[in-house]
Amino acid sequence: MSDKVIVRIERSDGPGHPSRWEEFQVDRRPNANVISVLMQIQRNPVTTEGKTTTPPAWDAACLEEVCGSCTMLINGKVRQACSALIDKLSQPVTLQPMKKFPLVRDLTVDRQKMFDALKRVRAWVPIDGTYDLGPGPKQSPEVTELRYVLSTCMTCGCCLEVCPQVAPGTAFLGAAAISQVRLFNSHPTGAMNASERLHGLMGEGGVADCGKAANCVDACPKGIPLTSSIADMARETTKQALKDWFLRDERKGGAGPAG
Amino acid sequence: MAERYIVVGGGLAGLMTVIKLAEAGKHVDVFSIVPVKRSHSVCAQGGINGAVNTKGEGDHPDIHVKDTLKGGDFLAEQPPVKGMCYAAPQIIYLLDRMGVPFNRTSEGLLDFRRFGGTLHHRTAFAGASTGQQLLYALDEQVRRYEHDGLVRKYEYWEYLSFIKDEQGACRGIAALELRTMEIEAFAADAVCLATGGPGIVYGRSTNSTINTGSANGRSYMDGAIYANAEFVQVHPTAIPGEDKHRLMSESARGEGGRVWVPKQKGDKRRGKDIPENERWYFLEEKYPRYGNLVPRDVGSREIFAVVKDLGMGVEGQDAVYLDVSHIPAAILDRKLGGIMEIYEKFQGVDPRHEPMKIFPAVHYSMGGLWCDYEADAKNDMVPGSPRQQRTNIPGLYAAGECDYAYHGANRLGANSLLSCIYAGMIAGPAMISYARNNMKAKGDVPGSLLAAGKKQWDERFNAIYRMSGPENPYVIGQQMGDLMIKSATVVKSNAQLDVALGEIQRLKESWKRCNVLDTGRTVNQSAAYVNQLWNMLEIAHLILKASRLRDESRGSHYKPEFVLPKPKTAKPTDDAEFMAAWKARNDRWLRNSMGTWTPEGPRVEFQELQSLKNPILAPEPRHYD
Numbered sequence: 001m002s003d004k005v006i007v008r009i010e011r012s013d014g015p016g017h018p019s020r021w022e023e024f025q026v027d028r029r030p031n032a033n034v035i036s037v038l039m040q041i042q043r044n045p046v047t048t049e050g051k052t053t054t055p056p057a058w059d060a061a062c063l064e065e066v067c068g069s070c071t072m073l074i075n076g077k078v079r080q081a082c083s084a085l086i087d088k089l090s091q092p093v094t095l096q097p098m099k100k101f102p103l104v105r106d107l108t109v110d111r112q113k114m115f116d117a118l119k120r121v122r123a124w125v126p127i128d129g130t131y132d133l134g135p136g137p138k139q140s141p142e143v144t145e146l147r148y149v150l151s152t153c154m155t156c157g158c159c160l161e162v163c164p165q166v167a168p169g170t171a172f173l174g175a176a177a178i179s180q181v182r183l184f185n186s187h188p189t190g191a192m193n194a195s196e197r198l199h200g201l202m203g204e205g206g207v208a209d210c211g212k213a214a215n216c217v218d219a220c221p222k223g224i225p226l227t228s229s230i231a232d233m234a235r236e237t238t239k240q241a242l243k244d245w246f247l248r249d250e251r252k253g254g255a256g257p258a259g
Numbered sequence: 260m261a262e263r264y265i266v267v268g269g270g271l272a273g274l275m276t277v278i279k280l281a282e283a284g285k286h287v288d289v290f291s292i293v294p295v296k297r298s299h300s301v302c303a304q305g306g307i308n309g310a311v312n313t314k315g316e317g318d319h320p321d322i323h324v325k326d327t328l329k330g331g332d333f334l335a336e337q338p339p340v341k342g343m344c345y346a347a348p349q350i351i352y353l354l355d356r357m358g359v360p361f362n363r364t365s366e367g368l369l370d371f372r373r374f375g376g377t378l379h380h381r382t383a384f385a386g387a388s389t390g391q392q393l394l395y396a397l398d399e400q401v402r403r404y405e406h407d408g409l410v411r412k413y414e415y416w417e418y419l420s421f422i423k424d425e426q427g428a429c430r431g432i433a434a435l436e437l438r439t440m441e442i443e444a445f446a447a448d449a450v451c452l453a454t455g456g457p458g459i460v461y462g463r464s465t466n467s468t469i470n471t472g473s474a475n476g477r478s479y480m481d482g483a484i485y486a487n488a489e490f491v492q493v494h495p496t497a498i499p500g501e502d503k504h505r506l507m508s509e510s511a512r513g514e515g516g517r518v519w520v521p522k523q524k525g526d527k528r529r530g531k532d533i534p535e536n537e538r539w540y541f542l543e544e545k546y547p548r549y550g551n552l553v554p555r556d557v558g559s560r561e562i563f564a565v566v567k568d569l570g571m572g573v574e575g576q577d578a579v580y581l582d583v584s585h586i587p588a589a590i591l592d593r594k595l596g597g598i599m600e601i602y603e604k605f606q607g608v609d610p611r612h613e614p615m616k617i618f619p620a621v622h623y624s625m626g627g628l629w630c631d632y633e634a635d636a637k638n639d640m641v642p643g644s645p646r647q648q649r650t651n652i653p654g655l656y657a658a659g660e661c662d663y664a665y666h667g668a669n670r671l672g673a674n675s676l677l678s679c680i681y682a683g684m685i686a687g688p689a690m691i692s693y694a695r696n697n698m699k700a701k702g703d704v705p706g707s708l709l710a711a712g713k714k715q716w717d718e719r720f721n722a723i724y725r726m727s728g729p730e731n732p733y734v735i736g737q738q739m740g741d742l743m744i745k746s747a748t749v750v751k752s753n754a755q756l757d758v759a760l761g762e763i764q765r766l767k768e769s770w771k772r773c774n775v776l777d778t779g780r781t782v783n784q785s786a787a788y789v790n791q792l793w794n795m796l797e798i799a800h801l802i803l804k805a806s807r808l809r810d811e812s813r814g815s816h817y818k819p820e821f822v823l824p825k826p827k828t829a830k831p832t833d834d835a836e837f838m839a840a841w842k843a844r845n846d847r848w849l850r851n852s853m854g855t856w857t858p859e860g861p862r863v864e865f866q867e868l869q870s871l872k873n874p875i876l877a878p879e880p881r882h883y884d
Contacts, residue, residue: 014781029501031605036501042733042785045776054777055733057784059293061467063503064601066391067297082502083604104438105782115294119406124399125358130282130684136355138367145593148360148386151395155296187358 003028006048006092007037009056011106022056023048023092034074034081034095035063056095058107065221068156072097072107078161080221098161100168114155117177121200125190137188150183150229152222159216159226171205175216178207179229185236198233198240207233261286262694265432265447267418267474269295271390271679272659272686273453274397279687281404288445289401290413290434292469296398299455299467300679303390304598305374305510306382307354307676309347313368318379320344325876327674330376330554331625331667332814333849333878334487337870338634339664343681350680351383357396361385362594372594373513376554376671376883387508387597393676417787418474420481421450421655422704422712427482428697429654430704433712435720437787440780442720444712446704448694449654451686452478453679456624456660460799461748462740464621465497465506475628475661476794479801483650485854486663487626488798489805492670492815493749495558496581497620498606504620505605507581508598509672511615512551514590516583518542518562519614520571530573530580530614538580541565549883556669556815557883559619563749566618573616582614621748623675625666625815626805628657629853632664638875640685645693648686654697656690658682663851668814723789728772732789735769739792739799742766747806751818756807763800770796801854801861808863811848831880841880849878 005028012019025048026040042055060070063082070081073096075089086093101109139147159175160166166174181197184190201207210230217226262285266276269291280287291298312318323344328335355361355369361383362370371380385392404410419433422444431446457472458464479485495518496511497504512518519538526533542561543550553561562579566572573580583591588611591599602610629651633644640647648656648664658679665678746759770793776785812822823844826837850865871878 013779031499031501033500033502033605039502039733043731043737054779055785057782061293061297061469062299062302063468063500064302064505065604066301066388066597067293067467069293069297085605085607108782111294115296115402118399119402122403122406124403125356126403127353127356127400130278130353132349133352133356135352135369139363140367141363141365144360144363147358148392151358151360151385151392152388154301154391155294184358189356190358 002091005032005037005086007041008092008094009106010094010096011056012103014105015103022053028086032086034084034086034093035060035070037086037093038081056106066154068154071156071158073099078158078219080156083221098157100161100166101157111155111157114157114160114174114176117173118180120173121177121181121197122193123177123180123184123197125184125187126193127189139188143186147183147186149224150179153179153224154222156221158219158221162215162219164213164215165209165211172209173201173205175226175230178233179224179226181233182229195240198237201233201237202241207237210234262448262698263446264288264690264694265290265445265450266453267432267450268298268453268455268659268661270298270300270453270455270659271394271397271676272683273451274394274401275680275683276451276453276658276686277401277410278397278404279684280690281409283687283691284409285691286409286411288411288413288447290416290418290432292415292417292437294414295401295412296395298394299470300394300676301388301391302465302467302506303393303676304387304506304508305513306372306384306389306673307351307393308374308381308671308673309351309383309677310344310379310381311348311351311369311371311383313371314380316379318381320347322379323347323381326377327665327671328667328876329879329881330671331669332881333667334490334813334851334868335665335667336632336868337875338638338640339632341638341875342640342685343665343678346681346684347677350677350684354393354396357400359385359392359396372510373552374672375509375512375552375558378548382510382513382673384510384594387510387595390676418452418454419716419790420477420712421652422708423481423652424708427652428701429652430708431712433716435716435787438782440720440783440786442713442716444709446709448698449656449690451648451656451658451690452628452661453657453659453683454661456627457795457798458621458624460739460795460802461621461743462737463500463503465494465504471791471795472798473791473794476798478628478655479854480794480797480856482856483652483655484629485627485798485801486629486851487805488801488854489747489809489816489852490625490668490814491621491747491802492555492623492625493559493619494555494622495562495619496617497622498602498615499577499618499620500605505601506620506622507602507615507617508595509555511581511583511595511598514583514594515586516551516581518551518579518581520565520573520579524571525575527574530582531584531612539571546884553883554669554671555622556817559749560817562619576616577618578616579618580614581617583610584612584614619749621744623670624660625663625668625670627661627663629851630657630662630664634870638870638873643688643692645689645696647689648682649689649693654693656686658686668816720786720790723775723786724778726773726775726789728774730769730772730774731776732770732773732785732792735766735773736788736792736795739763739766739796743799743802747802749817751806751816753807753818753820756803759803760807763796763803767796767800797856804861805852805854805863809848809852811844813848826880831882845878
């Protein structure tokens with residue numbers, strides 16, 4: 001094994017700026033990962049050709065694959081840089097920013113649309129308040145275990161990056177937000193507002209836009225059953241649409257108590 | 260005109276503060292260097308404490324208070340600890356109502372597990388990523404308020420400093436947009452800092468890269484008192500890494516994990532091939548009652564002694580075994596899945612079948628911004644008092660790891676998520692009371708004050724962009740980390756601290772010869788880092804100075820030169836000689852170190868605890884064997 005690591009980074013000074021490749025060579029350290037290599041470059045930002053450059057910009061925080069920050073394309077595959085161990089990567093290691101999100105600079109992109117999608121689908125349990133209102137509803141361990149897995153989504157963007165339905169100009173929400181609807185609709189209190197969230201999944205960019213490529217479930221670093229979530233929510237939105245149609249008179253008012 | 264509130268930091272403490280403000284109908288601006296969902300609270304693994312007493316053990320908030328105070332060797336003001344422990348069960352219920360997928364019993368109730376420094380099952384948990392799950396729950400509630408127009412998020416904005424008026428009160432903040440590098444000043448009637456701990460001052464720790472402590476460092480430079488800086492917790496069990504040390508949660512031991520080394524020094528066999536009778540379970544042997552669940556400072560010291568003093572580390576390395584391989588894999592996946600994955604992913608070894616190699620790593624700062632509290636004669640916290648969580652700067656509040664308040668000289672596991680949320684719960688109402696009391700008297704924040712705040716920082720950053728010296732700031736940061744690891748972790752000595760105090764001055768001089776590395780105005784991370792680095796150097800300096808001055812051993816702060824003799828009786832209180840020495844030590848050192856910034860360096864004064872005049876619990880010797 002070589003005692004050096006060669007890294008090629010696709011860089012750009014921002015949207016509208018041309019991109020360029022820069023190559024770096026650093027000493028191979030035990031247990032190195034892509035983050036530790038980027039840190040080595042920060043301490044000596046000189047390319048293989050000997051040109052002094054600026055340290056590449058990248059996002060990072062937890063470095064243990066629970067925050068989602070450091071997602072990028074590593075040897076062409078979208079994943080977190082912190083869990084990308086150098087010993088398991090072929091060289092040269094190529095690093096690129098995710099392509100389905102607006103570029104900010106170098107390896108940093110803007111994933112705001114994922115957080116906006118969480119607003120659209122109302123991904124929360126609407127509690128009455130933070131006062132002392134006693135224990136929550138009882139839940140079976142089985143339901144909680146499924147909800148836990150769904151709830152480990154760290155909004156990293158891998159599922160959007162690999163989705164053929166997500167491209168500049170398309171409105172598809174993507175698997176992450178759809179799966180969050182399943183998470184909240186399976187909570188006893190959250191279920192009371194299930195239809196609100198399902199409506200968030202209907203219409204333009206909603207669950208019907210899924211092309212069933214199923215790339216998302218393979219790309220998810222947390223092993224979230226995204227395709228099951230999508231199938232489940234597709235069924236539920238269909239039921240909701242029928243219910244909306246049958247109950248259209250009620251909705252216009254007249255029946256039931258006001259409010 | 261409506262009041263304006265600013266919360267800096269979007270971890271558990273910050274978001275809970277935001278929720279309390281928004282719930283009262285207040286408009287809040289929340290500033291965070293990362294999208295709040297990516298804050299460091301996600302790293303907390305094991306759980307959150309609350310004496311809910313569902314296991315028939317007779318647990319009670321009073322016992323939680325006692326465990327917490329004793330765990331911190333009584334260096335915490337007592338009423339806030341009592342308030343926290345009494346609020347804990349309802350906080351856990353609240354999180355459950357928000358939808359946190361806590362592990363459940365077969366009856367569908369919340370499950371609880373053991374943690375360090377207590378003999379009760381008191382820790383609610385969501386797998387082994389409880390912090391992530393709690394943060395997401397609060398993030399969701401804040402998103403709801405954002406959707407309703409009460410909360411405005413400024414993500415990718417870094418706090419630079421608070422803005423002070425002529426009377427010395429906080430009237431807003433200056434902040435840097437980390438993408439466009441624009442600097443702006445924002446007015447506020449009250450500001451809460453919830454900016455976390457300073458782990459990155461140590462280079463590599465269990466902390467996220469964002470935990471620079473920069474906001475605290477700068478606030479300290481601007482007059483906020485930073486208390487008990489010398490108390491930095493070293494967690495016994497982490498996986499050493501090149502970029503960071505990854506935590507292996509205390510819950511591994513809470514669920515039955517055992518710490519051991521081979522009895523034969525330098526044994527070359529794989530851990531799983533070493534028979535039971537050739538393993539030395541040194542914690543269980545020395546601490547029969549608490550076993551592997553001694554408090555963290557005790558655990559880290561014992562591991563250090565085994566590895567450094569006895570040379571008994573696994574294969575001669577800086578490592579001991581943390582073993583969960585005797586626990587059925589299905590239980591491990593259900594209760595510890597998150598950390599099983601981390602070990603497997605980062606070490607390439609399956610901890611379900613082989614013991615893990617771990618070593619202590621810097622983890623948590625008990626010290627932080629000093630803040631006040633108000634309690635009644637019964638030592639109950641006064642609801643809505645503007646003094647709760649308020650720093651010595653009027654209008655400036657602190658909550659979460661960035662405050663100094665709840666953990667004394669050593670934090671118990673699973674008390675941090677709790678203290679973050681509790682501090683946020685009382686900081687919000689306190690800020691509202693403060694603003695209401697002061698708005699009329701103070702009026703609107705003068706535009707000139709904001710303009711001056713912005714101008715100061717524009718000039719500072721223009722100077723940073725011009726820095727073209729020979730020193731790489733990241734190399735200085737690495738040197739600072741190495742120095743701090745060597746001088747201020749598990750075992751401290753005055754000789755080494757004296758050396759370190761000289762070294763830190765030298766690093767401060769090097770900072771002045773920094774090269775900014777990048778003069779651009781788009782995501783210029785190195786310019787932001789150069790600014791953070793100075794603030795980190797100030798915190799590092801204070802940690803070293805306070806460590807040097809505290810000539811005793813208490814909790815995480817341990818100097819072999821100043822250790823009490825071992826009591827000669829089973830119950831320490833029966834040994835009169837020991838008790839006399841213990842009392843003399845407390846008379847001198849059961850005090851908060853109060854750090855004030857001066858241009859010549861940190862000034863540290865030791866101040867008696869207010870609550871010891873009328874304590875809930877009289878201090879007692881801290882023993883776990």
